[in-house]
Amino acid sequence: MTHPARPPIGKIVVLIPTYNERENLSPIVSRLRIAVPEADVLVLDDDSPDGTGALADQLAAADGQVRVLHRASKEGLGAAYLAGFAWALEQGYDVLVEMDADGSHQPEQLRSLLVALDEADVVLGSRWVRGGSVLNWPMYRKALSLGGNVYVRVLLGMPIGDATGGFRAYRASALRTVDLQDVASHGYCFQVDLVWRAMRAGLRVVEVPITFVERTMGDSKMSQDIVSESLRNITMWGARYRLGQVRSLFRREPQWHRPNG
Ligand SMILES: Nc1nc2c(ncn2[C@@H]2O[C@H](COP(=O)(O)OP(=O)(O)OP(=O)(O)O)[C@@H](O)[C@H]2O)c(=O)[nH]1
Numbered sequence: 001m002t003h004p005a006r007p008p009i010g011k012i013v014v015l016i017p018t019y020n021e022r023e024n025l026s027p028i029v030s031r032l033r034i035a036v037p038e039a040d041v042l043v044l045d046d047d048s049p050d051g052t053g054a055l056a057d058q059l060a061a062a063d064g065q066v067r068v069l070h071r072a073s074k075e076g077l078g079a080a081y082l083a084g085f086a087w088a089l090e091q092g093y094d095v096l097v098e099m100d101a102d103g104s105h106q107p108e109q110l111r112s113l114l115v116a117l118d119e120a121d122v123v124l125g126s127r128w129v130r131g132g133s134v135l136n137w138p139m140y141r142k143a144l145s146l147g148g149n150v151y152v153r154v155l156l157g158m159p160i161g162d163a164t165g166g167f168r169a170y171r172a173s174a175l176r177t178v179d180l181q182d183v184a185s186h187g188y189c190f191q192v193d194l195v196w197r198a199m200r201a202g203l204r205v206v207e208v209p210i211t212f213v214e215r216t217m218g219d220s221k222m223s224q225d226i227v228s229e230s231l232r233n234i235t236m237w238g239a240r241y242r243l244g245q246v247r248s249l250f251r252r253e254p255q256w257h258r259p260n261g
């Protein structure tokens with residue numbers, strides 16, 4: 001879908017976390033620079049053993065809109081994003097975008113997320129809303145993602161189709177509103193954590209459909225640990241949330257006890 005030129009929504013930075021993405025980084029950065037030329041890019045590399053960090057330095061040397069944040073060791077997606085958010089907020093960016101390096105998130109679809117941000121505080125690129133899709137995933141990955149999202153909806157009561165996805169745009173004001181200090185989640189759970197915080201803060205969260213494409217190069221970092229972390233944290237947040245709801249039922253003064261007149 002193409003969109004007409006519109007007034008700028010401010011300074012945009014796209015944060016790209018990388019761990020061993022040597023084959024993927026150059027193509028994704030080039031596609032992004034063509035698709036949304038006004039956006040700056042910040043690569044968040046966790047000292048990838050395959051030299052992704054050095055490659056990112058070369059891209060930065062060749063293009064003033066590309067920068068690199070080198071982190072000392074692999075600490076997970078969540079920690080890399082938190083470091084990127086802190087840097088970007090400090091630099092005064094107005095819009096912060098999350099995007100994977102592996103080609104699963106198509107830079108050509110970023111414009112539609114930015115357009116939706118006109119009317120929202122947080123925009124989620126969504127695989128599981130009408131018009132969204134996943135290409136080349138085996139059945140079990142679809143089931144895991146869909147099942148995880150149903151679990152999130154049921155436990156946390158969020159009307160969100162895809163709370164685990166990682167192609168997103170946040171207004172800087174939204175990230176300043178939610179408390180990022182105590183976010184400790186690492187994997188997919190980090191993404192759920194942030195939507196959950198945004199919803200509870202009363203921010204406008206909208207979903208736009210995306211086509212997610214399974215990576216063709218490099219290895220997935222998805223692991224049993226990441227799935228377990230999500231299951232554990234979401235269950236804990238859900239239990240607290242539902243308990244809070246039950247408590248508030250008992251706290252409310254029953255209507256029939258109100259004195260007349
Ligand atoms: N900086 C940093 N980046 C990471 C880390 N783990 C994953 N990434 C990056 O985060 C993005 C998503 O990771 P993937 O391995 O594609 O994981 P995924 O998309 O959840 O899983 P797949 O769908 O199987 O690819 C990629 O750009 C990774 O390189 C990490 O510990 N540190």
Ligand SMILES: [Mg+2]
Nearest residue numbers: 100102104215
């Ligand atoms: Mg991926």
